[in-house]
Amino acid sequence: MIEKAEAVVLKTLNHGDTSKIITLYSREVGRLKLIAKGVRSPKSKSMGLFQPTRHLQVIYYSKANSELQLFKSGELVNGFFGLEEDFDRLTLAQVVVELLDRSVEDEETHPRLFQLLIDTLARLSDNAVSSAEAYWFFHTHLLRELGYRPNVGHCSICRDSFSNGGYLGTGSSHLECIKCHQPGHESIFVNETVLNVVQDLLDAQWGELEKSSLTARDRRTLWDFLWRFTFHHIESSRGMKSLKVLRQLYD
Ligand SMILES: [Zn+2]
The missing domain is CATH 2.40.50.140 (Nucleic acid-binding proteins)
Structure with a gap:
């Protein structure tokens, strides 16, 4: 046929x-x-x-x-030819297609995910849009579409809302508040500012996307948080080739 x-x-x-x-x-x-x-x-x-x-x-x-x-x-x-004029944007676009490839099963239709993909590539290839924000938008919305929306509002143990940030442990996708967190595990601390950025990204539409004013350190935490969370849910994303290049750009 x-x-x-x-x-x-x-x-x-x-x-x-x-x-x-x-x-x-x-x-x-x-x-x-x-x-x-x-x-x-x-x-x-x-x-x-x-x-x-x-x-x-x-x-x-x-x-x-x-x-x-x-x-x-x-x-x-x-062709999204704007990507070819900027190495950072091209790298982010390669991460987008490789992460998507590792996130989906064969022949499972998901038109919203397809739309997210082409919207993301269009923004990454447009110099007028901040590339990091466009990428973060993609990554958080991909997780949501796959059913792995990060819960950045409440502690996974006591359900209190985070007022001073939270901890994400290794091999876990649950955030714990400072009171509930048991020290000694290899965990990362995610401050309130970063948690709010993740929440804002999840709540935003493309048109509302604003350039965040994160410090270099907070940006680093945001990357760590997103990838640690993703590695937990999409195990095959750990071996992504484009991620090695991305790390060189952002470390
Ligand atoms: Zn708690």
């Missing part, structure tokens, strides 16, 4: 002499794997399409119960 999908390229792998296997995230069917035959030959018209982060319209032949479908043709919807 011939199918049509709107999708973003997450990753590609060379196959044989001239083919590629492309993993995409689509509005219609969620994660989608296509084999594109002959696209690495110099004659191919589709060669430039398959860069991670490209937003495409693809036509493919689909076979029921097959993990790999056959690419027929495609055209570019948005």
